[in-house]
Amino acid sequence: MGGLILDIIYPDTYTCLNCGETYLFSEISFLCDHCLSGVKLSEHFCSICGRELESDKEICSFCQEYKFRFDMARSVGIYDGLLKKLLLKFKYEHCLKITRPLVKLLVLSLENYYLSEKIDRLLPVPIHDNRMLLRGFNQAQLIAEGLSGETGIPLSTAVRKTRDIPPLFKYAYNERRDLLKGCFTIEDNIFNGEVILLVDDIFTTGATADEISRLLKEVGGASRILVLTIATACTY
Secondary structure, eight states, X not given: OHHHHHHHHSOOOEEOTTTOOEESOXXXXXXXXXXXXXXXXXXXXXXXXXXXXXXXXXXXXXXXXSOOSSXXXXXXXXXXXXXXXXXXXXXXSOOGGGHHHHHHHHHHHXXXXXXXXXXXXXXXXXXXXXXXXXHSSOHHHHHHHHHHHHHOOOBOOOOEEOSXXXXXXGSOHHHHHHHHTTOEEOOTTTTTTOEEEEEEEEESSSHHHHHHHHHHHHTSOOSEEEEEEEEXXXXX
């Protein structure tokens, strides 16, 4: 009884991982409501890749020119402001405590965009063993594991990256596609007829998700590939 009274008088407080302020309640653990308001959401986005649209069209000019092998891609928001800050801190400063709020944001987006989908399996975008040795973790796998724990959807790590390539940020889309060919492997028909949710931190050009989706469908036997990321880059 005494403990209950103390909890009422002195309720648990949390420290925001972004601003450092303490707070009593927020929709997302370890991020205060003020900082959460800094997440930039896409209000009007492409029905295929999820990128923000500047016109009133349903499909962006990129998706009109290129046909992705995944069926749909969505993200929590735009790679700017708070999301950009959190992902840089997570990926390059190894602040793994950020995993929890990122997972919570993904859960909300999953419920928002894919609630009607019967997803059979979650699959994180893999990194090469050399990159794993340097960084010590795969950020996509950490958030996918958290998402699996929150939703109960089984996690698979069946796709492996067997060829290391240079960082893709300085390459255009077609160059990225060429570099990614043959980078990933999977067992034949391992996902026979399944719907797979591919999980990553950032959707930039979609080249990586596209190549893995091709492999999942053509070799792995998956029927449908959905993509979910924390953020979508502002431009291709």
